[in-house]
Amino acid sequence: MTGPRIALIHALEESVAPARAAFGDVWPGAYCFDLLDTSLAADRAQAGRLDEAMTRRFRALAGYAEATSGCGGSTAAILFTCSAFGPAIDAARLTTPIPVLRPNEAAFAEALELGSRVLLAVTFGPSQDALKDELQAMARAAGKSIEVETVLIDGALAALQAGDGERHDALAAECVGRRAAGADVIILGQFSLARARPLVEARVGPIQVITTPHSAARAIRRLVGEAGSPRRTQGPAGGA
Incomplete structure (x- = not known):
């Protein structure tokens, strides 16, 4: 059925x-x-x-x-x-x-349970501020104080749309890896970014990586x- x-x-x-x-x-x-x-x-x-x-x-x-x-x-x-x-x-x-x-709301709820220092990665520029505001609003509603750093992975979405998934994933891993120090949790904020999770995890070690789908x-x-x-x-x- x-x-x-x-x-x-x-x-x-x-x-x-x-x-x-x-x-x-x-x-x-x-x-x-x-x-x-x-x-x-x-x-x-x-x-x-x-x-x-x-x-x-x-x-x-x-x-x-x-x-x-x-x-x-x-x-x-x-x-x-x-x-x-x-x-x-x-x-x-x-x-x-x-x-x-x-x-993103379910992923954000997970992240709020995992720590207070969040690195939020996106590949679509208009998502950057919108998602940061959304995450901070959820934290306030939950009575939690958080620090949010956002990173826009330049060129990754264009690479994916051109059919170069490997470059997309490599750019994500390199960019997130450079900014990950001090984060408790990393959110890959686009559905299309989920494919990069294995490379990102290999780069950031023990930091928890959350994907939205x-x-x-x-x-x-x-x-x-x-x-x-x-x-x-x-x-x-x-x-x-």
Whole structure:
């Protein structure tokens, strides 16, 4: 029997495979389907900010995903994998009667359990400040004091989009390795960065490295459960 139906909504083609792989590892019984709008990331980068028009697009995507049914029944939850759109995802969550998860919140919850000095690595420029703000807001809500350093891995995403995954991974390992001293935990903040985890871990030694797809898949599984969840509006996930 096919398990609960989970919508994965992407702004980058490079996020599809890591999300699918994570669910294959964490919850192979779930039926996942993908919605991909590659113009989201380009439009966000060009605009330099999130506006109401972009937020409406996220509400529309969530509404479409929530309204579908078929394999696995009705859609039980939505995972957005695009990390630079937190406020738009939150707006979509308010109008969607099933669990909706931001891409990084489960990984951030894990990181807050592991230490107070966090190195947050990204490959998409607009994600850098947005994710730092999101992590700090989660820490404040949890009553925790943290230090967050961010690093933008220049050239890595372009290499991956050009088909050079090995260069992407090497750039990630080199850049994160140079900045890792003193960190309690490292978050690879893009879904597409998950593939670099083995090289990053080899470079940083005993420092814990968290990737977002597996954290998110575990959180979705808890939210939905094996048999599916009641259709309801979901607030931010707890620890992962």
